[in-house]
Amino acid sequence: MSAKHAKQQRPAPETARAKEPELDRRKTSILGTVVYEYIATGEPVGSATLTQKYNLGISPATVRSELASLDEEGYLEQPHTSAGRVPSDRGYRYYVDRLMLPETLTPEERERIRGEVRRATHQLDAVVDHASHVLSNLTRSIAFAITPRLGSQVFRHIELIHVGAHATHLVLVTNLGLAAQVTVETAHEANAEHLLRATHNLNARLEGKALSEITLDKLRAIARETPLPEELVTAVADLLAEHTGVEGERRLFAGGAHNLLDQQEFRDLRKLRAILDLLEEQQTLYALLHGSLNSAGPTVAIGHELPNADMSECSVVTVPYKVANKNAGAVGILGPRRMQYARLIALLDCMAESLNALFVGEPELE
Amino acid sequence: MSAKHAKQQRPAPETARAKEPELDRRKTSILGTVVYEYIATGEPVGSATLTQKYNLGISPATVRSELASLDEEGYLEQPHTSAGRVPSDRGYRYYVDRLMLPETLTPEERERIRGEVRRATHQLDAVVDHASHVLSNLTRSIAFAITPRLGSQVFRHIELIHVGAHATHLVLVTNLGLAAQVTVETAHEANAEHLLRATHNLNARLEGKALSEITLDKLRAIARETPLPEELVTAVADLLAEHTGVEGERRLFAGGAHNLLDQQEFRDLRKLRAILDLLEEQQTLYALLHGSLNSAGPTVAIGHELPNADMSECSVVTVPYKVANKNAGAVGILGPRRMQYARLIALLDCMAESLNALFVGEPELE
DNA sequence: ATTAGCACTCTCGTGCCTTGATTGCCAATC
């Protein structure tokens, strides 16, 4: 539902240009300055501040009339009569679509992100979790991410490890270097020799297949060739299903809620609570990230453009990342509407690229 | 530092009895009622409330003089002159040590906890993380837990899996069914045949050894027998070190911070922030859990008994859990001083027992 | 079209007052 409103940012947002009438030069400059100043200070911006801090070349009175006009057109809002102006959703949107200068990270920042991603262990969940942590620390906002749908990964290796008479440990490795594992306790005693043969057999038969292709039936067929306890067959199937089934298809990681405490817009405990509940619930964040999978670049959703009324004072930036050159997962940042859009987009872009590099596909191609 | 103050709860706290003079019957009853009522309502308790809600058989005036006396002796405090009484640290301590009735969980609750623990995957980190999540949801407080020191675990199996010309996946399984894994990228091409032989060799040589016994030197010696790339040897050593070294010896999991928002004592954002920072920092929580490893049962630390001044309005209950019948890890709960001590102790006890059952030692003995 | 001047509006902080809850004390009572 949010995707309808949220416009893409990167590939020259034509829709936005069509919808939003272009503002004249002076209005543009004033709107931009108000947004910039408000993002920086968090205080409503008045005509005096604008003329004093920025060299606009016009008097406060003129600024006032322009502000009134921008207010009327819906780009700005007044918290109350005797306060300065604050950007509205529309004002932020105009800023994001047309005014904002893209920011570039310093080489150190880029390297920091790349390094953090690279030094993660090769477990998919851990990588994505780590990515969201890094982003949340870097941005001092809430960061969240979803893992790729796993069914598209390619089977590389399975190992049935005999770790006790009644316990077998399963390890599944895919082309992304990701591994899943589980220990299975079997009623019947497992035979180490049989396990070895079964391992061999499974690997020979399944090599190169997409995880989603491997069904319980297929496994049964293979199991029949070696005397493998039924419990193990279903365990293997479960392990696969956990990664391809509708349920566990994707995992969502979110973190950094404590950063909200620093934001003055969340001084109100009820608002804070609403957002924290949103994090617990996961559904909404999931939908936002899922929606961004269809776009090539960053997606920005501002205030009421977001699907949830509780988020009307927030903005969300999401960026998809690729596995084997196809959009597969996404990372995002949730913060107050008054966020540093350009910087967050740059950071997310960099993170997405780092993940792309990690998930380039076949490890041996690297 | 906290352990000095925190007294054990279960095994008849003699020290407490020696230190704290016994209060007369009526004072005891009043103190108990005040604590009970305050825990239930969160409002300072006055003489009127006490005589109306509880059948004390004495008039408000008499209650008042007793309250004044308990106040003087340091068991109660007054937020301000015209308010009711609130338990002090000492008051809570007396309550916890001598007044509180142990609570028993319903069979459903016990089963719920046991079930949650059992259905966890057999990865140590995941189990402990899950345990802390379950506790935090059940108690609507912050729950936290540390994993066992891993060096005491016994090597059961290692597997070097060839997942690409330049990538090898290592899986380590211990007697607890726990597994750790990592993917290693090697500069030299790994030979599948060699990996197989090395796997065999390592398993034969290391079976039954404590992880802490396995040193880099020993690994090198074994590696020399089969042509194993140096990178893999160090990777194996790193994997082991990660689990036995001082650094990664234990992991701490904490969660449920959002529950604090419901507590009226954390309406103040600064206090909230102080606690959240504590969670991030981990050090303090770690120390608390580590301290509880020496005790047999639950440990309660109240207000200023805690090591950190920021926690002076909180209490912490910790309980150790066992691996192979020896205290190895611990779980704890952090909440406002006004917590349901008896219930939390019961829940933690149950959780510890469930973990004990899971970590009973050799899986094949089950 | 722009600007200076000015009256107007609204928030925020301060201080004051009232209200209500609770105590501590004292004299009367069992």
Place this chain on the structure above:
DNA sequence: GATTGGCAATCAAGGCACGAGAGTGCTAAT
């Protein structure tokens, strides 16, 4: 002598008025 009822004293919290400050919108002059 412990207990009790009565009563003045105390203090937080909420409501209200008031002034300061910030910022606007309007109007008349440039």
